[in-house]
Amino acid sequence: MASPAPRPRLFVAVVPPDAVLADLDRATAALDALPGADRLRRTEAGGRHLTLAFLGPCDPARLDGLAERLARAAHRTAPFPLALRGAGRFGDRVLWARPDGDLTALGRLADRVRAAATRAGLPPDAEHAFRPHLTLARARPGQPVRLAPYTEALARLAAGPWQVTEVRLVRSVPPPGGVPGARPTYGTAGRWPLGG
Template sequence: MRLFLAVLPPESAVQELDAAVRPLRMLPQGTGLRWTGLESWHLTLAFLGHVDAEQLAALEPRLAHIAHEHAAHRLRLAGAGRFGDRALWVGVSGDTLALRKLAEAAADAARRSGIGVDERPFRAHLTLARSGTARADLKALAGALADFQGEEWTAGTLCLMRSYLGAGPAHYEVVGEWPLTPES
């Protein structure tokens, strides 16, 4: 299975972001992009790649332990940016230190389970669109979302996600979830 660890924003935050993004899809800069679907919007904590059943069996109790040791925290989708001319994203504000610590602990749990983890530095974001093979000028689109400030919400669950790749857009499925310790 191809897996990753994530936090999923609530439906209300997704709908709010969609209302801000929808007009951008119609702009000349947006028409050639591969826009991600609302049902796939998430904050990736760690990419795990291909995981076999034995590794998964070792990982799941570690994730339960991590969730118990990390408190739920308040976040909001806010601002925007781009990874060069390859991807457009919306950022995250709020208790991003707690989110970073959760991401680091989740990646460490995967490593201790014998799973290779993508070693790129963690950067809290939600990918909105990719340019595909053609390079795109995403600067104007990122600028249009720069002042976006979504509602505040509680990140309260660590999710283990399976990705299905192939023809068409990627599809994601929650295969495990663990509640974080409630906010105090």
């Protein structure tokens, strides 16, 4: 008996432009030479974003109300500059790039997006509090990697700057279970321009 297809998950994010993602690729190319790199799963370009609100699996009937509220939240926020400078880690599990620029505006946008989702009846997952970062790699399950040398190697990472001009609702489809090396797939389910 086949297992059911994984349910898509939704989140609202800021997605860097392609030129910034290319900067990031160049800045992180040397990581493959570090010890333990084969135990890291690098984030592909389609999965590189700064999550503002993780909503998880959602009732499709609520998405119209969510779209309307996200449009208002975006319109109330003026475009602002961001860049990626340096790196950090969550323990030895996740390696990430550090946002730099107008972090006050980024936090304000996250607050507005999270409030909009809550009013639409899709409150953000409480376990995924807003912590500004862009995931670069994750340790493979059961294969620990000491990430401190990676953050040191990326101390001078510089990607961008760019002007944040929109928010996106992103659909992430988890990979089917039991497929080694399978990764989630990402697609844009909606996008709204910032206004201010």
